[in-house]
Amino acid sequence: MYRETEILKQPGVGDPDVFGDMVINIGPQHPSTHGVLHLVITLNGETIKKVEPHLGYIHRSIEKMCESLSFRQFIYVTSKMDYLSSHINNHGCCLCVEKGMQIEVPPRAQVIRVLMDELTRLASHQLWWGAGAMDIGALTPFFYAFREREMINDIMEETCGTRLTMNYMVPGGVMTDVHPNFQKRVHQFIDHFKKKIDEYDELLTGNVIFQHRMKGVGYLSKEDAISYGCTGPTARGSGVNCDIRKLFPYEVYNKLQFDEIIETGCDCFARYLVRMKEMRESLSIVEQLIDNIPEGDIQAKTKAVLKLPKGEYYSRVETARGEFGVYIVSEGGTTPYRIKFRSPGYSNLSALDHMARGGKIGDLVAIMAMIDLVIPDIDR
Amino acid sequence: MSKDELKIKLAELIPSATFDESGEWLNINITPPDFMSSIEILRNKVELNFDYLFCQTCIDWKTHLMMVYHLESTAYRHQLVIKIQLDRNKPEIETVSHIWRTAEFHEREVYEMFGVNFLNHPDLRLLILPDGWEGRNPLRKDFEDPVNMIKL
Amino acid sequence: MTDKFQSDSPHAFPGEVHPTPGGGVLVSKLDDVINWARSNSLWPLVFGTSCCAIEMMSTASAKYDWSRFGFEVARATPRQADVIIIAGTIVNKMGPVLKRLYDQMADPKYVIAMGACATSGGPFFYNTYSVVKGADHIIPVDVYVAGCPPRPEALINALMLLQQKIKKGLTREQIREESKIVPIDIGNQKAS
Numbered sequence: 001m002y003r004e005t006e007i008l009k010q011p012g013v014g015d016p017d018v019f020g021d022m023v024i025n026i027g028p029q030h031p032s033t034h035g036v037l038h039l040v041i042t043l044n045g046e047t048i049k050k051v052e053p054h055l056g057y058i059h060r061s062i063e064k065m066c067e068s069l070s071f072r073q074f075i076y077v078t079s080k081m082d083y084l085s086s087h088i089n090n091h092g093c094c095l096c097v098e099k100g101m102q103i104e105v106p107p108r109a110q111v112i113r114v115l116m117d118e119l120t121r122l123a124s125h126q127l128w129w130g131a132g133a134m135d136i137g138a139l140t141p142f143f144y145a146f147r148e149r150e151m152i153n154d155i156m157e158e159t160c161g162t163r164l165t166m167n168y169m170v171p172g173g174v175m176t177d178v179h180p181n182f183q184k185r186v187h188q189f190i191d192h193f194k195k196k197i198d199e200y201d202e203l204l205t206g207n208v209i210f211q212h213r214m215k216g217v218g219y220l221s222k223e224d225a226i227s228y229g230c231t232g233p234t235a236r237g238s239g240v241n242c243d244i245r246k247l248f249p250y251e252v253y254n255k256l257q258f259d260e261i262i263e264t265g266c267d268c269f270a271r272y273l274v275r276m277k278e279m280r281e282s283l284s285i286v287e288q289l290i291d292n293i294p295e296g297d298i299q300a301k302t303k304a305v306l307k308l309p310k311g312e313y314y315s316r317v318e319t320a321r322g323e324f325g326v327y328i329v330s331e332g333g334t335t336p337y338r339i340k341f342r343s344p345g346y347s348n349l350s351a352l353d354h355m356a357r358g359g360k361i362g363d364l365v366a367i368m369a370m371i372d373l374v375i376p377d378i379d380r
Numbered sequence: 381m382s383k384d385e386l387k388i389k390l391a392e393l394i395p396s397a398t399f400d401e402s403g404e405w406l407n408i409n410i411t412p413p414d415f416m417s418s419i420e421i422l423r424n425k426v427e428l429n430f431d432y433l434f435c436q437t438c439i440d441w442k443t444h445l446m447m448v449y450h451l452e453s454t455a456y457r458h459q460l461v462i463k464i465q466l467d468r469n470k471p472e473i474e475t476v477s478h479i480w481r482t483a484e485f486h487e488r489e490v491y492e493m494f495g496v497n498f499l500n501h502p503d504l505r506l507l508i509l510p511d512g513w514e515g516r517n518p519l520r521k522d523f524e525d526p527v528n529m530i531k532l
Numbered sequence: 533m534t535d536k537f538q539s540d541s542p543h544a545f546p547g548e549v550h551p552t553p554g555g556g557v558l559v560s561k562l563d564d565v566i567n568w569a570r571s572n573s574l575w576p577l578v579f580g581t582s583c584c585a586i587e588m589m590s591t592a593s594a595k596y597d598w599s600r601f602g603f604e605v606a607r608a609t610p611r612q613a614d615v616i617i618i619a620g621t622i623v624n625k626m627g628p629v630l631k632r633l634y635d636q637m638a639d640p641k642y643v644i645a646m647g648a649c650a651t652s653g654g655p656f657f658y659n660t661y662s663v664v665k666g667a668d669h670i671i672p673v674d675v676y677v678a679g680c681p682p683r684p685e686a687l688i689n690a691l692m693l694l695q696q697k698i699k700k701g702l703t704r705e706q707i708r709e710e711s712k713i714v715p716i717d718i719g720n721q722k723a724s
Contacts, residue, residue, distance in 0.1 A: 028626065029578075035581060055508050056507065056509060056510060057625050057629070058582055059662050060621055060623060060660060060663055061518065063519060065656065065658070068658070077655065131589075146590060146593035147594060149590075163683070165583055226431050227480055231434075241454070311403060313403075314405075314435075323434065337439075342434060347485070349485075350481065351481075354481075376582045510662075528624070529659055529660065530658055532659065
């Protein structure tokens, strides 16, 4: 099933190759927080020559399962795929179904959806920051990140019912109206977080050890990023314009003022800076929307059993990790004929080999932390 | 380029293709013998410049298999959907992983889920399924697994 | 089995006769002290496969701290861990890995199945070809936690339940130890 340590080439005596080649495993169970990722790395001393990811340790056959679920049911399976941006995944599926059925979403529901998306993006980036720093060796940011994340979880719990896999969106709008305390709590959170994000920068971004571990590590040029299909902060750190919220705006994104963050460093530190700035942009989007939620319905009138007309539909949304695509092929029945989820982590992971060659094992850990992998998203 | 301009341009470059404009993006059906030359044109022609393959998958229509490629150009922001029909008993097609590196993983997944053989792929083996699942293609419509699958 | 749950005092008074599995015997103070020490210092193994792992991390962090209960050091290697909290779905490919981790843990070891997926396959029960419908198909489980994902308070409740089970001597480990049949030495007669 997986190879144990294997010596490929013995170290030579009096020979320039002092170390020889060795194959070792990292995972599937390992003390970092991405999930079950099994890497087989070929090493020469401590220099990596090849990294091969072995996937499938959390393959839950979601695409096959969705072929027997109705169009209202399959949406909630996707919130278990990339559980850190579960609202955004559900949003993508709802957009696809609405595209097929030509449903018009009322403005109040659109604003609530975007608010929930941006809060989810903030929560996901906070967890990335805490867990990524823990991988590299800084243990304190983990507790700071979870302190803020718990505030967002409490807001979500009041409105949506649960803390992590919030199945709140339905085709046509959202399931229930926001809680009366929602605006007040979000205002409290915004005031609290504005001070804390400067604290985050003070704690980690300027730290000399952190910068030495991130700068120059995991170089991915712009052409390679596009060729490997990388999206999200992984590609935006290499200068690629790929924010779906700006290129193909959906819901109310075309009416909002926010910047697309692009860095040209092409290394891990650039990706780190992209995400830190994205947290600030998400906070400003939440601030713009929280006082301007229009009155109205929260759900368009739809039938109880949805039947998509025959054809193929594709919708794209921007999750915290990149572009998430939902491709539905429907034959006119109540269940989809074929669903394909284009997950962002799948393509980002395929660039790991390219980025890690020539580095050391510590660099590999830093690269994995900065790509922000969530393995159930990759294995589906 | 808009959908109509794209259609006119592609009709003159790839004469054997047929078009389908019912969806959101232009769909083009290419025959397997013309596949490699069409792909080279789509990637290298300056006005087209499709450099971003964002989704590659396969659909099992019960009489044949259909490969679907979703392409986009980062410069012009136009999209194209390529569809190729494959024979169900011996599905084979050339790989595009030397043009778009993301296809390496996508083609491995289509190989294990549907059984499509990609010629000249650098490393075609199982990616997500455990060992011992060669030859069993779960996403095909005639896949039966009485041991594991509990039907509702 | 019901009288065991009615004990008023959690600790046995030395000299008191308690019915325990294996027959009515005098519970010595030493066994009690050992059980108390074991239950208050269980080190979990870092094993999270999917969404429940995030709730486990929330339980470990400052708001719902589990190190107040003794679960301070979460070990990455099974050789140094006492309890494995299976947080997430187990699939066919991961099954042998889980079994191997369980075998590598030293006795006494305990298992908590967290979440709907580890209890019975959860939302992935029907129409999936690759999910193990419940972690107890692979390793014996002591405590099950319901929820998808369970709240951190639910996980802490499960940890406290495990601690009570250990103190009362009712985990699978301890029942197995008690009911082990000691082989009688019949004396190997050497052929003279």
